[in-house]
Amino acid sequence: MTVPIVIIGSGLAAWSTVRELRKLEALSSMALQPIILVCADNGDFYAKPTLSNALAQRRTPAQLITTPAAKIAETQNVTLIANTCVHKIDAQARVVHTDKGNFNYDRLVMALGASPIRVPVAGDAAQEVLSVNSLTDFAVFHAKLDGTPKHVAIMGAGLIGCEFANDLALGGHTVSVIDPAPRALAALIDEDTSLALQSKLAPLGVTWHFGTAVEAAQKHENRIRLTLANGEMLKADLILSAVGLRPNVQLAKDAGLTTDRGVVVDEFLQTSDSAIFALGDCAQYGFVSGKIQVLPYVMPVMHASRALASTLAGKPTPVRFPAMPVRVKTPAHPITVASPV
Ligand SMILES: Cc1cc2nc3c(=O)[nH]c(=O)nc-3n(C[C@H](O)[C@H](O)[C@H](O)COP(=O)(O)OP(=O)(O)OC[C@H]3O[C@@H](n4cnc5c(N)ncnc54)[C@H](O)[C@@H]3O)c2cc1C
Known part of the structure; x- marks a missing residue:
């Protein structure tokens, strides 16, 4: 044979x-x-x-x-x-x-x-950080979105992070994007194009947090409280990690x-x-x-x-x-x- x-x-x-x-x-x-x-x-x-x-x-x-x-x-x-x-x-x-x-x-x-690369996040909600690199992952994410407006924190303002930010915003959700880089898609495009993208996404409900990272994620009253490295605190329903593969x-x-x-x-x-x-x-x-x-x-x-x-x-x-x-x-x-x- x-x-x-x-x-x-x-x-x-x-x-x-x-x-x-x-x-x-x-x-x-x-x-x-x-x-x-x-x-x-x-x-x-x-x-x-x-x-x-x-x-x-x-x-x-x-x-x-x-x-x-x-x-x-x-x-x-x-x-x-x-x-x-x-x-x-x-x-x-x-x-x-x-x-x-x-x-x-x-x-x-x-x-x-x-x-997906996992970056260390402290806190009792760290296990709830999701990533989407397959249809199965997407099914989990989709189920958690639950068809109702959510606030999603996205770790990473690269290609995948920006695409999800735009898609979530168009799907009726609000979004916070957090990235240590100074701007969106910093590794791929020039500063003017980054600024144009950021300013087009902001009115759709996307808030940008550059030059910082998620340090901790704590469960808090059915939501997640994020502590950023710059001391800022955010509340979100879901965290999506898009920091690379x-x-x-x-x-x-x-x-x-x-x-x-x-x-x-x-x-x-x-x-x-x-x-x-x-x-x-x-x-x-x-x-x-x-x-x-x-x-x-x-x-x-x-x-x-x-x-x-x-x-x-x-x-x-x-x-x-x-x-x-x-x-x-x-x-x-x-x-x-x-x-x-
Ligand atoms: C959200 C998202 C959006 C994207 N958008 C674009 C885009 O717009 N344009 C673009 O050019 N690219 C895009 N990409 C990238 C592009 O989709 C990928 O480069 C491409 O799909 C990779 O295909 P692959 O077959 O190499 O890997 P995968 O699709 O990851 O397939 C890997 C397979 O290997 C299997 N496997 C792994 N380990 C084992 C094992 N030990 N035993 C058995 N099976 C195993 C898995 O189950 C899976 O079936 C995107 C990626 C993502 C995540």
């Missing part, structure tokens, strides 16, 4: 690789390669960028699913092992170990994504693969093991611009998945990233950030 390609993950990187590979196989009338896709979540396909503009559109978490897992697995001819965590990769034996058994692979694709590298590291900020890959998306590939938010494209490049955006995933599919189909193909501007989804003041590459 042919040993399958195993893909870990069911986000954009994983499903795009599957789709691109199946397209190539159909075009060249190749036999379908067996694929096993193992993912910690349920495998439903959704566009992650919609998580930060769903509230204004009154879309529920269920409405964000574009293709249910069973449907995509059937149409793409994939064996889906959902709700299953891979806890070890034996690179020598070419086996992945999961909580539902072990799977041999011919080639392995790591599409593991990244995890860290690529999921532990599995790769434990398997002896080269990792740095992400799982290091070459232009063929190949890791330091010739049978293992990585792409998406977990990957570090060491060959781009000669510096460390973690590219946690949609366009790099699309380009990488096309190249990788071609390689998996038997034609080794390097990925070439063109200019890839990122659109910040802040309808109060839409911004396009120059290519991260």
Whole structure:
């Protein structure tokens, strides 16, 4: 029996690789390669960028699913092992170990994504700090918003923090954004553009707290009392942390693969093991611009998945990233950030 390609993950990187590979196989009338896709979540396909503009559109978490897992697995001819965590990769034996058994692979694709960075917050409400990096996270956040106006404190005035601030405001909530930086999107745009964004969001109910951070969160009369590093006190119903993501590298590291900020890959998306590939938010494209490049955006995933599919189909193909501007989804003041590459 042919040993399958195993893909870990069911986000954009994983499903795009599957789709691109199946397209190539159909075009060249190749036999379908067996694929096993193992993912910690349920495998439903959704566009992650919609998580930060769903509230204004009154879309529920269920409405964000574009293709249910069973449907995509059937149409793409994939064996889906959902709700299953891979806890070890034996690179020598070419086996992945999961909580539902072990799977041999011919080639392995790591599409593991990244995890929200947690900054330390003191106080008895620290455990209530939420982050949204998956549909499941969004469902939790959406349920807590409860359809009634809330005051949400957002830690982080970066891309995700600003998008959620705009979306929450349009969804009828008030927002406080707290960031140690001096202005919104400070790492990405010039001062004038930051000031324009801030002034467009303020009348919608967004208050900005720059040059400070959340030190403590205490439960207080069914709400949360925040103490900021500058001594200011705020009251909120929910706290959303949007301070950044860290690529999921532990599995790769434990398997002896080269990792740095992400799982290091070459232009063929190949890791330091010739049978293992990585792409998406977990990957570090060491060959781009000669510096460390973690590219946690949609366009790099699309380009990488096309190249990788071609390689998996038997034609080794390097990925070439063109200019890839990122659109910040802040309808109060839409911004396009120059290519991260
Ligand atoms: C709110 C939000 C808005 C965004 N908006 C934009 C935008 O407007 N434009 C843009 O370009 N980018 C945007 N992005 C970024 C973009 O969505 C991501 O770069 C992209 O979706 C990453 O896809 P991925 O497949 O690499 O990772 P993920 O979607 O995170 O998938 C990772 C998968 O790996 C699985 N997994 C992890 N570890 C294991 C394990 N041990 N065993 C089994 N499975 C495992 C997970 O369950 C998951 O299925 C946004 C991101 C967020 C959070």
